[in-house]
Amino acid sequence: MSIERPLILDKVIQVLETMTQDWDMDYAGTINEDVKLVEDLTFASIDIIQLVVALEEAFQRRDLPVDKLLLKDGRYVDEIKVSSIVDFLKAHL
Amino acid sequence: MSQTLFLGLDGATFHLLDDLICDRPGQGIVMPFLKRFMERGFRAPLRSTPHPLTPPAWTTLVTGRNPGEHGIYDFMRVDDRQDQVFFTLYDFRDIRCETIWSIAGRQNRRVSALNFPIMAPPPNINGSLIPGFTPWRHLRRNMTPASLYERLTAIPGFHPKELAWDFERENEVGNDMEEEYLADWVRYHLPREKLWFEVARKLLAEDRPELLAVLFDGVDKIQHQAWYYLDPELQPADPSPLHRQLRELCLSYFRNLDGYLEQLVALARPDARVFMASDHGFRDSATIVRINRYLADLGHLVYQELDGTAAAQRREASPFAYLNWHKTVAYCPTPSSNGIIIRVAQSPGQPGIAPCDYLGFRERLIGQLYRLIDPATGQPAIRDILIREEAFPGQASASAPDLTLVLADHGFVSIRNVAPPVGQRPRPVGTHHPDGVFMAAGPGIRAGARGEVFPIADVAATLLHSLELPIPGDLDGRVARACFRDDWLGDHPIRRGPATLPVNRDRPTTEAMPESEKQKILDQLAMLGYLEE
Structure with a gap:
């Protein structure tokens, strides 16, 4: 099954908006492809675990190779942009 | 249809509760309601799962199935990929058996299930569910129905930060704490438990569910760190002022808890049967x-x-x-x-x-x-x-x-x-002891009676029988007959029903991961854990 990128983006933004609606954070803009999870949305470790579960639920998949999203060149990425999540899902859904 | 209340007391043990219902000099009766509840009801030790730990034990209690069937063994799930081992958290999708929330709900019983572990992401049930052990930032979207969160904001002082788990704090549960920090640890659980009580009271009053189940988990958290100040056998003959202060603080938690239990029981219908149980007991280590x-x-x-x-x-x-x-x-x-x-x-x-x-x-x-x-x-x-x-x-x-x-x-x-x-x-x-507690009172329950130890898997069947529902044939547990009066059982015979519905959730699959990258994912999980020296 292949899902168009704009549809994936809409769904990811929806998941993130639902997830962060009660959070104490300074970021007041809308969530778009350029938004950074840690810098803009104040994500911590446990939030990333919860995001993985939320994405698995939203896309009805438990076999996503999330290491490909969270790691780059053997190192944990310090920051994840929304566009990276969308690219990852486009490649693996 | 009659009403059933289930009040979970995480880690409660008669070793401590029996002391808290006695009139001690300078202390009084810490839990007077529980004393009266035991006097007018039934009590028995409850044998936990083979490894008496919160996730497997509560999952057995709410499924009536042993861990070998439901599949929850720990907080963390281990995925051995030969050249690396990957750790992640168990969640509701890992439970391989139907819960009593589902069994009762699909038979027209409305359910409110509050603060039980491994319940996120939440299943759809006939009623309300708020999972336990969930960080506050993720509580809203892990409640069901989706409108529940807005209802809870009507509770004065409601904030999910106080209701949900603080992972940084809870990670301290197994560390040897300094006495000054221990007081903060106990105080942290006081408003949290009060808020769970407020939520339970609101749903009990407004929704009138046939089954309301709420878990008070501060019992376990406080006993882990403060056992030295609670165990009647460990109290020094001449305690220091700090020791007295910490003990009194711990006792205030149990005084509050006693009040919450009393108010919830008072708010239930007059014909309600009330059950209390713990997932395991406690002792010193x-x-x-x-x-x-x-x-x-x-x-x-x-x-x-x-x-x-x-x-x-x-x-x-x-x-x-x-x-x-x-x-x-x-x-x-x-x-x-x-x-x-x-x-x-x-x-x-x-x-x-x-x-x-x-x-x-x-x-x-x-x-x-x-x-x-x-x-x-x-x-x-x-x-x-x-x-x-x-x-x-x-x-x-x-x-x-x-x-x-x-x-x-x-x-x-x-x-x-x-x-x-x-x-x-x-x-x-x-530390955890295999024998926890079971107590019950209400119509059909034997008054002032004590029973022999029975397995925790029996609680699910007992609650279903209290709800006047047939017992699925594939449950590992049975109805705890000893807690019911013979005449009531004669009028309400135990009915055996069809098996539980199969659970067909996707099992996680794995994909090869470069070894050099895996350590970083493990680092992400490093803040999650339980006990250490």
Whole structure:
């Protein structure tokens, strides 16, 4: 099954908006492809675990190779942009 | 339809409750409502799951199935990929059996289930569900129905920060705390428990569910750290002012809890039956068994070498094993598991023992484990070793640890790389005991009666019978007949019904992951854990 990128983006933004609606954070803009999870949305470790579960639920998949999203060149990425999540899902859904 | 209340008391033990219902000089009766409840009802010890731990035990209580069937063994799920081992959290999708929330709900009973673990992401039920052990930032979207959160904001002072788990704080549960910090730890649980009470009261009053179940988990958290100040047998003859102050603070928690229980029971319908139970009991533990250090000394395990980076130090201090996976054949994954996993090579050249050597290796390892001696007592540090297929038969047996250890004092193991393998704590801490509590009162319940110990799997069937529902034929547990009057059972015979509905959730699958990258994911999980020395 292949899902168009704009549809994936809409769904990811929806998941993130639902997830962060009660959070104490300074970021007041809308969530778009350029938004950074840690810098803009104040994500911590446990939030990333919860995001993985939320994405698995939203896309009805438990076999996503999330290491490909969270790691780059053997190192944990310090920051994840929304566009990276969308690219990852486009490649693996 | 009659109403049933289930009030969960995480880790409650009669050893302590019986002291709190006595009139002690200078202390009075700490839990007067519970005293009256016991006098007008039934009580019995409740035997926990083979490994008495919160996730498997509560899951057994709410499914009526043993861990070998429901598949929850620990907080963390272990995924062995041969050249690496991946740890992640168990969640609701891992439970392989139907819950009583579902069984009752699909038979027209409205349910409110509050604060039970492994309930996120939440299932759809006929009523309301708020999962326990969920960080506050993720509580809203893990409630069902979706409109529930807005309803809760009507509670004065409501904030999800106080209702949900604070992972940074809860990670402290197994550390030896300084006394000054201990007071903060106890105070942290006071408003949290009050808010769970407020939520339960609101849903009980407004929704009038046929089954309201709420779990008060501060009992367990406070007993872990403050057992020394609570256990009547450990109280010094001449306690210091700080000791008195900490004990009184702990008792204030139980006084509050008693009030919450009383108000919830008062708010229930007059015909309601009320049940209380814990997932396990409690006792003191003074011995540290560093099981991975012992396995390393035996040559079965090699710790990962530290490269001096801060990331490596954080990982090494995390509550799940940090090992050289190419050279390790047997290890304990987490201190909360008390389990040992024997690695079997999936193909020649892979880490682990050859499949044909498994039984022989396991037998030798069991012998070696029983020979681990506590120098303080001269006795074995391990009192019992449970074998997977014997302790956890069922569809999920393969997910259980190969061996589960029962330590001499029922404590949790340490996985730290510290010698010697067996040592002593500076002062006793609280640990889980297999025998928890079961209490009941209301129409049809025997008054002032005591029963023999029965298994925790029986609670689900007992609650279903109280709801006047048939008992699914495939439950491991049975109705606890001893708690009901004979005449009431005659008028309300136990009915056997069809099996539970199958659970067909996607099982997680794995994909090969570059070894160099996996450590970073493990780092992300480092803040999650349970007990350590």
